[in-house]
Amino acid sequence: MRNIHNWPLWHWHIEISSKCTLECPRCPRSLVPESLVQTELDLNFFKKTFTPELLQQEVMKITFCGDDGDSIYAKDFLNVINYIKHHNKNIQIIIVTNGSYKTSTWWNKLASTLNHNDHVHFSIDGFDQKSNEKYRINSNWKSMMIGLDIMCNNSETFVTWDSIAFKFNENKLNLMKKLAKNIGCDYWQLTLSSQFGSKYSHYNTNGYDEFEPEDKSLIAGNHRFDRQIYNLTNRQYTHNYIQHNKNLYTDIKNKYNEAPHVPLCLIGNKGLYINSKGKFFPCCWVAQRFDHQESYWTSSEFDLRNNTLNEVLNSDKWTELFDSLLTNNSFFECGLKCTSKVVDSNYATSW
Numbered sequence: 001m002r003n004i005h006n007w008p009l010w011h012w013h014i015e016i017s018s019k020c021t022l023e024c025p026r027c028p029r030s031l032v033p034e035s036l037v038q039t040e041l042d043l044n045f046f047k048k049t050f051t052p053e054l055l056q057q058e059v060m061k062i063t064f065c066g067d068d069g070d071s072i073y074a075k076d077f078l079n080v081i082n083y084i085k086h087h088n089k090n091i092q093i094i095i096v097t098n099g100s101y102k103t104s105t106w107w108n109k110l111a112s113t114l115n116h117n118d119h120v121h122f123s124i125d126g127f128d129q130k131s132n133e134k135y136r137i138n139s140n141w142k143s144m145m146i147g148l149d150i151m152c153n154n155s156e157t158f159v160t161w162d163s164i165a166f167k168f169n170e171n172k173l174n175l176m177k178k179l180a181k182n183i184g185c186d187y188w189q190l191t192l193s194s195q196f197g198s199k200y201s202h203y204n205t206n207g208y209d210e211f212e213p214e215d216k217s218l219i220a221g222n223h224r225f226d227r228q229i230y231n232l233t234n235r236q237y238t239h240n241y242i243q244h245n246k247n248l249y250t251d252i253k254n255k256y257n258e259a260p261h262v263p264l265c266l267i268g269n270k271g272l273y274i275n276s277k278g279k280f281f282p283c284c285w286v287a288q289r290f291d292h293q294e295s296y297w298t299s300s301e302f303d304l305r306n307n308t309l310n311e312v313l314n315s316d317k318w319t320e321l322f323d324s325l326l327t328n329n330s331f332f333e334c335g336l337k338c339t340s341k342v343v344d345s346n347y348a349t350s351w
């Protein structure tokens with residue numbers, strides 16, 4: 001594969017579907033519903049974009065998680081996972097899902113296709129139907145627990161129960177961790193979000209933010225998020241790519257030594273992003289459908305439905321992006337997320 005900008009082709013982050021049955025209030029699909037297009041990528045798109053050669057020679061990890069949607073609702077999702085594993089069973093597949101409304105037959109098919117290289121994250125912020133649907137609106141506890149049980153107990157795959165700290169669960173964090181252990185999860189992960197009224201005033205509807213924890217130590221200290229990860233079993237997930245990231249971070253840090261940014265998109269910890277319309281972006285942050293990004297990302301030349309991967313990745317447009325990162329005159333999200341003030345070795349090497 002021609003790769004004149006040295007994109008880290010080893011990790012891809014794919015929004016296979018912009019569909020979801022839920023309405024989480026801080027999800028882009030709820031925040032900017034006007035421009036949401038419900039669509040998905042099919043098996044033919046994957047066959048055309050991710051050739052057997054690319055899967056066997058370059059790709060080490062594929063993360064399925066969307067800005068706007070949940071992967072499990074893509075019609076071809078199981079076929080796509082089968083296709084990837086058929087060509088390279090060692091590729092690490094990461095799936096982030098709310099886990100609602102799929103049958104035990106569907107989960108068993110997924111369980112039999114994934115292996116010990118893979119990891120499924122269930123996003124569960126409650127401890128029963130009533131508490132979970134306070135934020136995960138329209139979620140379905142019963143079907144989530146069926147999926148969680150099958151993935152924990154009928155597959156080699158690693159499973160994490162992911163919780164975000166909110167006001168409604170801040171006194172029940174230990175209970176969720178205990179439930180995760182009891183059902184057989186390998187990890188419980190607590191995410192400290194920054195998406196609260198004390199950091200972004202537009203979340204203060206009615207003068208306050210109903211979701212913001214009272215315990216301020218449960219809010220992220222930066223503009224991204226903080227994570228606490230607890231191992232619940234004697235199995236340890238192997239992050240094959242950590243050393244790879246560290247080496248790339250050192251190279252990129254040296255190259256951008258005097259610049260105000262350290263572009264994570266050249267390292268790969270976040271993954272090169274393809275959205276559900278088949279458009280390529282350097283990361284999921286710059287793909288979000290917020291007004292301040294629209295003018296940069298309307299170009300049709302990044303559309304993988306009409307251009308080859310070779311054409312998109314080797315476009316001259318990317319030289320402009322990286323030149324702009326050497327000055328202060330860069331995209332808003334890059335200035336926030338990849339400023340050298342926040343990017344250190346840990347930030348640049350974890351997901």
Ligand code: SF4
Binds near residue numbers: 020022023066
């Ligand atoms: S489950 Fe994920 S994709 Fe669906 S509404 Fe919630 S955050 Fe958005």
Ligand code: SF4
Binds near residue numbers: 263266283284
């Ligand atoms: S925010 Fe900008 S510099 Fe950072 S990973 Fe995304 S595109 Fe690259």
